[in-house]
Every structure is written in structure tokens, then in C-alpha cells.
Amino acid sequence: MRIRLRDSVIPGLTTAVFLLLAAMLSAQAPSYRAPRAADGKPNLNGIWQAVNTADWDLQGHAAAKGPVASLGAAFAVPPGLSVVEGDEIPYLPAAAVKKRQNQANWTTLDPESKCYLPGVPRATYLPYPFQIVQSPQNILMSYEYAGAVRVVNMGAPTKAPGDSWMGWSNGRWEGDTLVIDVTSMLDNTWFDRAGNFHSDALHVVERYTPRSADTLTYEATIEDPKVFSRPWKISMPLYRRVEKDARLLEFKCVEFAEELMYGTLRKKSSN
Amino acid sequence: MGRRSLASLAALAAVVLIAGVVQVPAAGQTASSATTGAKAWTPPRTADGKPDLQGIWSDNTLTPFERPKSLGAKEFYTDQEVVELAKRVREGRPGEEIEGAQLGAANPQAVRYDLELYGFDRTKLRYTSKRTSLIVGPEGVIPPMLPQARERNAARAAKNKGHEFDSHEQRSLSERCILMGQEAIPMTPGANEGNLLQIVQGPGYVTLLHEIDHSTRVIPTDGRPHLPQSIRQWQGDSVGRWEGNTLVVDTTNFTNMTAFRGSSENLHLVERFTRASDDTMIYQFTVEDPATWARPWTAEIPWTKTKGPVYEYACHEGNTMITTILRGARVEEEAALKKGK
Numbered sequence: 001m002r003i004r005l006r007d008s009v010i011p012g013l014t015t016a017v018f019l020l021l022a023a024m025l026s027a028q029a030p031s032y033r034a035p036r037a038a039d040g041k042p043n044l045n046g047i048w049q050a051v052n053t054a055d056w057d058l059q060g061h062a063a064a065k066g067p068v069a070s071l072g073a074a075f076a077v078p079p080g081l082s083v084v085e086g087d088e089i090p091y092l093p094a095a096a097v098k099k100r101q102n103q104a105n106w107t108t109l110d111p112e113s114k115c116y117l118p119g120v121p122r123a124t125y126l127p128y129p130f131q132i133v134q135s136p137q138n139i140l141m142s143y144e145y146a147g148a149v150r151v152v153n154m155g156a157p158t159k160a161p162g163d164s165w166m167g168w169s170n171g172r173w174e175g176d177t178l179v180i181d182v183t184s185m186l187d188n189t190w191f192d193r194a195g196n197f198h199s200d201a202l203h204v205v206e207r208y209t210p211r212s213a214d215t216l217t218y219e220a221t222i223e224d225p226k227v228f229s230r231p232w233k234i235s236m237p238l239y240r241r242v243e244k245d246a247r248l249l250e251f252k253c254v255e256f257a258e259e260l261m262y263g264t265l266r267k268k269s270s271n
Numbered sequence: 272m273g274r275r276s277l278a279s280l281a282a283l284a285a286v287v288l289i290a291g292v293v294q295v296p297a298a299g300q301t302a303s304s305a306t307t308g309a310k311a312w313t314p315p316r317t318a319d320g321k322p323d324l325q326g327i328w329s330d331n332t333l334t335p336f337e338r339p340k341s342l343g344a345k346e347f348y349t350d351q352e353v354v355e356l357a358k359r360v361r362e363g364r365p366g367e368e369i370e371g372a373q374l375g376a377a378n379p380q381a382v383r384y385d386l387e388l389y390g391f392d393r394t395k396l397r398y399t400s401k402r403t404s405l406i407v408g409p410e411g412v413i414p415p416m417l418p419q420a421r422e423r424n425a426a427r428a429a430k431n432k433g434h435e436f437d438s439h440e441q442r443s444l445s446e447r448c449i450l451m452g453q454e455a456i457p458m459t460p461g462a463n464e465g466n467l468l469q470i471v472q473g474p475g476y477v478t479l480l481h482e483i484d485h486s487t488r489v490i491p492t493d494g495r496p497h498l499p500q501s502i503r504q505w506q507g508d509s510v511g512r513w514e515g516n517t518l519v520v521d522t523t524n525f526t527n528m529t530a531f532r533g534s535s536e537n538l539h540l541v542e543r544f545t546r547a548s549d550d551t552m553i554y555q556f557t558v559e560d561p562a563t564w565a566r567p568w569t570a571e572i573p574w575t576k577t578k579g580p581v582y583e584y585a586c587h588e589g590n591t592m593i594t595t596i597l598r599g600a601r602v603e604e605e606a607a608l609k610k611g612k
Binding site: 037038039043045115116117131132133134135136137138139140142147148149151158161162164165166188245247248249250252254255258261262263265266267 | 317318319320325436437438439440447448449450469471472473474475476478480485486487489491495498502504505506580581582583585587588593594597598600601604
């Protein structure tokens with residue numbers, strides 16, 4: 001009896017445990033199959049938005065007093081869990097110093113305060129919606145913030161004609177996942193209001209994977225040998241704006257940044 | 272001058288780059304069938320069966336917005352006349368004004384930011400139709416502005432007079448990179464700056480990306496109504512529909528600052544996009560604003576298919592001009608004050 005147990009039941013149990021584990025693992029892989037667009041590719045068309053505090057700080061952070069006393073709790077820093085895998089951003093020593101300086105002076109240094117184009121990946125998780133318009137040749141991403149835009153080339157990869165704020169995007173499908181390779185970004189953009197930054201050597205690989213009818217998983221692998229000791233990754237869900245008549249409205253924010261940028265140059269007697 | 276300098280400086284990078292890649296037909300070549308609609312042509316369809324307007328287009332043209340007075344009611348040139356006009360442009364001396372040709376930045380200016388400086392080839396400028404003006408109809412000019420509209424615009428100008436350099440708020444929308452001339456709708460060509468427009472279509476939407484200031488319109492074609500009147504936008508609110516092979520876009524909800532050629536916030540704009548051939552799109556618009564003009568008026572601009580890429584035009588991000596202008600004004604004031612003491 002004992003022998004039989006060892007000989008057959010335990011191996012049987014082991015197999016069962018193995019199968020169960022395998023099933024659990026595969027459940028973590030995307031089993032959802034996205035609806036198809038007219039050209040047979042996964043259909044990512046829609047208005048999407050991140051619902052988190054990543055734009056405040058990619059890393060985990062407690063609530064904090066906001067930078068403008070007169071706004072009180074209305075513009076306090078909301079708490080949030082990290083969207084960074086392992087919660088560590090692997091700065092090189094000198095870069096870590098610069099990050100802390102950025103953070104200490106973020107209200108004046110953050111490109112978002114000036115309504116500058118946000119770059120990638122920040123455009124995705126700014127607290128504004130963006131819209132994906134998908135054709136077989138190109139996928140246009142229109143961001144409400146600052147009217148930022150990029151056109152993802154879905155054909156044979158092309159080379160950037162020059163560096164830009166929003167970078168140069170070449171996309172491809174890997175199963176249900178839209179993979180976008182983003183290069184040639186200027187070093188002027190940040191990742192968040194916490195001063196996380198990069199150089200002109202930034203290379204971002206984004207992955208948009210449908211996980212249900214109204215959610216996507218967004219992942220971005222960030223590589224920049226001038227600033228980070230190794231590539232690192234952020235991950236978050238994106239939610240479809242399901243409101244009837246949902247649409248992007250105009251957020252041409254230049255006029256909201258002008259007082260900050262040019263206010264000290266006003267004629268003294270004019271105000 | 273300030274405005275000109277900014278337009279030139281801000282556009283410099285884009286202009287220089289575009290100059291090398293935009294392919295244009297030889298001067299004098301016209302898209303005559305495009306404007307007459309004489310030839311039946313079936314446009315390609317998107318995967319979901321809608322007319323396919325996609326691609327990168329240029330609205331470059333030599334045709335002036337308004338018809339030269341001397342032409343009276345003459346709405347079209349003959350083929351021969353277009354060839355001769357184009358030849359005059361090609362062989363014209365720098366600085367020479369040519370009636371019937373809108374040279375725009377190709378004309379040398381007091382401060383030399385003309386196209387030659389950027390490597391443009393004046394001989395590549397071309398007419399894209401036989402029209403004598405982009406505005407259609409027997410008059411070929413914008414109808415006279417109503418007295419009330421003239422007063423409204425004069426009052427605005429008067430309010431700013433003497434305060435032009437007080438703060439950023441007194442500077443023009445284009446200088447501030449809020450709304451540049453060519454991105455403002457309806458879209459009218461600047462003679463030769465980066466007039467690239469890219470159209471991308473998805474199910475239920477047509478998007479139009481204007482290279483100038485990366486201006487992007489996401490136009491729904493699902494029959495939804497306009498935004499409530501209480502929501503006003505610089506570029507208004509656009510909703511589209513398909514009429515046969517034509518995309519018809521209706522726009523209202525402009526701000527009272529948008530002022531297209533002196534219009535009010537009640538401007539009602541109807542744009543029609545129709546592909547006329549593999550490489551031609553007819554862009555037609557009608558503006559209606561009873562508070563400004565006694566009757567609606569219409570313009571027609573042929574677009575030509577061209578090669579990309581569409582460059583990023585980060586106007587605000589590179590705008591050092593507002594700071595320079597205002598600082599200059601403050602320095603002058605201080606100097607005047609010192610001199611007075």
C-alpha cells in the first residue's frame with residue numbers, strides 16, 4: 001500500500017500540481033481575444049485614459065501637501081502605488097542627483113507646467129484622455145493635453161528625420177499586442193512631476209494589450225544608458241471612456257502657462 | 272514685422288526640412304479636371320467601406336485668395352494664361368509683385384526671411400487650378416463686412432492700440448503659438464510654408480493633422496450633435512458626415528477670439544473634402560456669419576498628394592520671441608525713464 005502510494009499516487013499528485021500550476025500561469029497570460037478591425041487586426045480604436053497617479057510620481061508615494069497653498073487640498077498630491085516594476089528606477093549616480101534637484105524645483109522646471117509636448121510614455125498617463133484612430137497603414141494617437149499627437153507607422157520601419165518632442169514611432173502587431181518602438185526623442189521631456197527624467201538616448205518600447213472590451217494593459221520598457229544602469233519597465237491598465245458622446249475636447253494649454261512663463265515681463269503700470 | 276519674424280523663425284526648422292522632401296509638379300502644371308469635376312472618378316475605399324481620403328497632402332498654390340480687381344468677373348484662366356502666368360513667376364525678379372500670383376514668403380521682405388534663404392526653389396511654385404482666385408463665384412472676393420462687424424473689429428483693435436507690448440496677452444495668437452494662421456480653420460494656404468496635412472481614418476472618425484503647430488482634428492462621422500453652446504473652442508466643434516464620396520464637416524462653437532477674417536463667435540463653417548483623382552483632393556469651405564457678412568461665401572482649394580514625412584512643429588516649445596519682445600519693450604521703457612530724469 002505504502003509502496004503503491006509512493007509509486008503512483010505521489011507522481012500522480014505531482015503531475016496534478018504541475019498541471020494546476022501551468023493552468024494558473026497561463027491564466028496570467030492574456031487569454032482575452034480582442035475584437036477585430038475591418039482589416040483583421042485587433043481593434044484598439046477608442047478614447048482611453050489611465051486612472052492612477054503616475055503623472056505625479058511613477059514610484060509609490062504617500063499623499064503630500066500641494067505646491068500652491070491657496071489651493072489647499074484641491075491641489076494636494078494624491079497618494080499612489082508604484083507603476084514601476086520593482087518600484088526602483090535604476091539611476092546612475094549623477095543622474096540620481098539631478099532627479100532630486102528636478103523634484104525639488106518641479107513647479108518651475110516641469111515641462112508640463114509650461115504646456116510643452118509631453119513625450120512618450122508620459123503622454124499616455126497624463127490625467128487627460130487620448131484617442132486611438134487605427135488604419136492599416138498608420139495609427140494616429142491624439143492626446144487631449146496640449147493637442148499632442150503622433151502617427152505610428154505600421155508599415156516597414158522608417159528612420160526618424162530628426163529628434164522631436166514626441167519621438168518617432170514604428171509599430172507592429174505581436175498577436176493581440178500593439179508594440180511601438182519609439183526613438184529620437186529630445187531630452188526636454190520628463191516622465192512625471194517628481195522630476196524623473198531621461199536624456200536624448202531614450203528608447204521606449206510600448207506594448208498595448210487588450211485585456212477586456214474596455215481595458216488595455218499598457219507597458220513601456222525604458223532604456224537610456226546615459227541616465228539608467230539598466231532598462232526598466234512601467235505597467236498600468238488603460239480604461240476606455242465609455243460615456244455616451246465621449247470625445248476629446250480642446251486643451252490648448254499655452255494660454256494657461258503664459259503667466260508663469262512671461263508674467264514677470266509685464267509692463268509695470270499695465271496691471 | 273514681429274509676426275513675420277516669428278512665423279519665419281518658428282517655422283525655420285520645419286521649412287528647411289520640408290524643402291528637401293516635398294515633391295511638387297513642375298510649374299505650370301494644373302489640375303484642371305480637378306476643379307471642373309468633369310471626369311468621373313471612383314475614389315478608393317477604406318477597409319470599412321468609406322471613401323479613403325488618407326495620405327499626406329499639400330495645399331500649396333500660387334492662386335491668390337481674392338481675385339485681382341482687373342480681372343472683373345473672370346473666374347477661370349485659359350490653359351494658355353496659366354502657363355504664361357507660371358512662366359512669369361518662374362522668371363520674375365525677386366521682389367517683383369505679380370498680379371494674379373500669391374507669392375507669400377517667396378517675396379523678399381525688409382528683414383530677409385524669404386524662401387531663397389531656406390533653400391526653396393521659386394521655380395517649383397505652381398498653380399493647382401485655373402481659378403483666378405480661391406474664392407469662387409462671380410465676385411471672387413470676400414463680401415463687404417457689415418458695419419456692425421467693422422465696428423466690432425475696430426473696437427478690438429483700438430483697445431489694443433498703444434498697448435501692443437504691455438504683456439503676452441496683447442500679442443497675436445500666432446505669435447503666442449495658440450492659433451497659427453494656417454492651422455486655423457477653415458484652412459487656407461500660406462504660399463509656401465509647411466502646408467502638409469495628413470489624414471488618417473478609423474471607424475467612425477476622420478483625423479486631420481496639420482503640420483503647422485501639430486494641429487489635430489478628430490472628426491466624428493457618427494451623426495452625433497454639436498457640443499452644447501456653452502463649450503467654446505479655438506477650433507470650434509467639428510462633426511462630419513459622408514455625402515456620397517464627400518466628407519462634409521460642420522463646425523460651430525468658436526470662441527469670440529478665433530475671428531476668421533473678422534468673423535464673430537457665431538461663425539458657421541461647412542467644409543467639404545472630395546478626392547478628385549489619385550493625387551488631388553478638393554477642399555471647399557463655406558463660411559456663414561450673419562453678424563459679419565450679408566451672405567455666405569465659398570472658397571475652393573485643390574490639395575496635391577505629396578510625400579512625407581510630416582515633421583513635428585513645436586511652436587510654443589521653441590518660442591523665445593514673446594520673451595524677447597517683452598524684455599525689449601521693458602528695456603526701452605527703462606532707458607526712456609533714465610533719459611527723462
